[in-house]
Amino acid sequence: MNQPTPAIVAQGAVRRLPRLALWLFCAAYVLPGFIGREPWKSADMTAFGFMAELAGLNGPAPAIAAWFVPQLMGLPPQVDALLPYWLGAWAIQLAPAWVSPGFAARVPFALLLALTLVVTWYGTYSLARSPKAQPVAFAFGGEASTPDYARAMADGGLLAFMACLGLAQLSHETTPAAAQLCFTALSFYAIAAMPYSTLTPALAGAAGLVGLTLSGAPALAVLLGAGCAAIHLLDGYSNVHETHDGHDGHDTPRVQAPRAWHTLWAWGIAIATLAVGLLATALDLWRWRIEVPQAAWPQWRSIGRLLLWFTWPAWPLAMWTLWRWRLQLLKGSMSRHLALPLWFVAVALGATLLTGSADRSLLLALPALAALAAFALPTLGRSVAALVDWFTLLFFSGCATIIWVVWIAMQTGIPKQPAANVARLAPGFEPSFSFAAFFIAVVATLAWAWLVKWRIGRHRAAIWKSLVLPAGGAALSWLLLMTLWLPLLDFARSYAPLVRRVGIIVQTPVCVESHGLSRGQIAAFQYHAGLTLKPAGLRPACLWLLVDNDAANTLAASVDLTQWTLHSTVSRPSDRDEDVLLYKRVIKPEATSGKPVPQ
Numbered sequence: 001m002n003q004p005t006p007a008i009v010a011q012g013a014v015r016r017l018p019r020l021a022l023w024l025f026c027a028a029y030v031l032p033g034f035i036g037r038e039p040w041k042s043a044d045m046t047a048f049g050f051m052a053e054l055a056g057l058n059g060p061a062p063a064i065a066a067w068f069v070p071q072l073m074g075l076p077p078q079v080d081a082l083l084p085y086w087l088g089a090w091a092i093q094l095a096p097a098w099v100s101p102g103f104a105a106r107v108p109f110a111l112l113l114a115l116t117l118v119v120t121w122y123g124t125y126s127l128a129r130s131p132k133a134q135p136v137a138f139a140f141g142g143e144a145s146t147p148d149y150a151r152a153m154a155d156g157g158l159l160a161f162m163a164c165l166g167l168a169q170l171s172h173e174t175t176p177a178a179a180q181l182c183f184t185a186l187s188f189y190a191i192a193a194m195p196y197s198t199l200t201p202a203l204a205g206a207a208g209l210v211g212l213t214l215s216g217a218p219a220l221a222v223l224l225g226a227g228c229a230a231i232h233l234l235d236g237y238s239n240v241h242e243t244h245d246g247h248d249g250h251d252t253p254r255v256q257a258p259r260a261w262h263t264l265w266a267w268g269i270a271i272a273t274l275a276v277g278l279l280a281t282a283l284d285l286w287r288w289r290i291e292v293p294q295a296a297w298p299q300w301r302s303i304g305r306l307l308l309w310f311t312w313p314a315w316p317l318a319m320w321t322l323w324r325w326r327l328q329l330l331k332g333s334m335s336r337h338l339a340l341p342l343w344f345v346a347v348a349l350g351a352t353l354l355t356g357s358a359d360r361s362l363l364l365a366l367p368a369l370a371a372l373a374a375f376a377l378p379t380l381g382r383s384v385a386a387l388v389d390w391f392t393l394l395f396f397s398g399c400a401t402i403i404w405v406v407w408i409a410m411q412t413g414i415p416k417q418p419a420a421n422v423a424r425l426a427p428g429f430e431p432s433f434s435f436a437a438f439f440i441a442v443v444a445t446l447a448w449a450w451l452v453k454w455r456i457g458r459h460r461a462a463i464w465k466s467l468v469l470p471a472g473g474a475a476l477s478w479l480l481l482m483t484l485w486l487p488l489l490d491f492a493r494s495y496a497p498l499v500r501r502v503g504i505i506v507q508t509p510v511c512v513e514s515h516g517l518s519r520g521q522i523a524a525f526q527y528h529a530g531l532t533l534k535p536a537g538l539r540p541a542c543l544w545l546l547v548d549n550d551a552a553n554t555l556a557a558s559v560d561l562t563q564w565t566l567h568s569t570v571s572r573p574s575d576r577d578e579d580v581l582l583y584k585r586v587i588k589p590e591a592t593s594g595k596p597v598p599q
Helices: 019-030 043-055 064-068 083-094 101-128 146-163 167-171 176-196 199-214 218-235 258-282 297-310 314-324 326-330 336-354 358-374 382-412 416-425 435-456 465-481 486-493 496-506 519-528 549-557
Strands: 241-244 251-254 512-515 533-535 544-548 564-572 575-585
Touching (some): 019 101, 019 146, 019 465, 043 083, 043 101, 083 101, 101 146, 101 176, 101 336, 101 358, 146 314, 146 358, 146 465, 176 336, 199 218, 297 336, 297 358, 314 358, 382 416, 382 465, 435 465, 496 575, 512 549, 544 549, 549 575
Parallel strands (some): 512 544
Antiparallel strands (some): 544 575, 564 575
């Protein structure tokens, strides 16, 4: 043992999580949120709008050149991404006629989330095979074997990833951030697995860096690639590395020329990094949006709260990992299982502090943070593990109870206070009953009860057991929200209620002029109502004009207000601050004497 290790793990503690249970667990986390809902405001709806535009839903299919500069009614994306919009547009074009475009666009993103879970597992598995990550060797044998230890740690890393509270919503949206998450995890796996394979990590690394670049994060791709190349150079000074000899199906230590191999890998990563930098330059994807945080306390408090809840419970376990494995860090030796995830977390954390989309930037830290959290598991004492279990049990059981109580109140009116709160926050919402959603929610709740019983009962020790309840509770809460509360969330977070109110008035004319609408609003009116929107003031003239209330004071600069009369003000039922003004064109008397009436 070249470096001190705090991991003391017996062979009995590394039994694997049953594969069927793990696959069902992942399916229960991935599928809810992609099935049965409308596109939500505003990033989800905005991204779908660009996908629909490229797929030709709003008119003739655009030319090939337009795929490299996607626009929505002349507006470019706020994130200079290409690949996420391509994936959604291709899915819409390939989907059968009976599949809604909204669901078709979500299919590739569901696959990206599933791939993220897979490569997070394999990335943690590869890091856990590192020599300096191995547990202490017992004097008379009985310590955990390398393959079994790595599998158990990978199970723990995957559970830690799914347990993160900030992962649920953002990973189920059809946005560039969801694609960036997958490609970051793919890059993480590629760098972690390079000492044990060549072709698969190389392909994964190339796909990860190129995918990040085409998903609107070329700077992150370059930073991650440069840092990983440096890590491989430093790691080349190690003497012994574990490799897979491929003859008997077992992992065996083998001494090789690590410095030469790691230098070669470092050069390969550096060349790939340079290539994606040139690709971003050729496609004009470089956009610097650095916003240095102000010294004001409220802004730092907001960032602190985001860090606390978004990465829970991975961040306290990651901090514990750094403390317990501190001897390897303080001695300055390169420990890949610590250095690699630390670099990925540091880059994502820097983007969180220096960009406007803090939560979506922090999302990219979760795969590496979960891997880092996994290395706390072999060092947790019984009291700490019990504290995690009891806190998780109380928190998620409370969340599930609240979800059920509010759902019962929506269906029956009892208890009265939750029903009154729903009526106040979502006026006009009419609850509906779905037997399928009810059945799935009941099964999930019973599974949670069984999981709690299993965890507090007597069973063989497993190092991943402390993360079963956090991951199970997060999956349960998300599944209940996406079944029992899905109609309410669709009503509250979708533009559909607003669009329906406008549609009742305008009766879907040939065209509607618009002024000041956001990208999400434009996409919603085109998708939900089938309106043909065009900028205000252009010819031919339309009968109706839609104006965002916040842009009303600039309307006079775009149109002649004497030709319009305010017909009504329409609000989103769940958001009184989001109003649109609906104007109707004044039809002058001469319009009836042979001249065309505006349509």
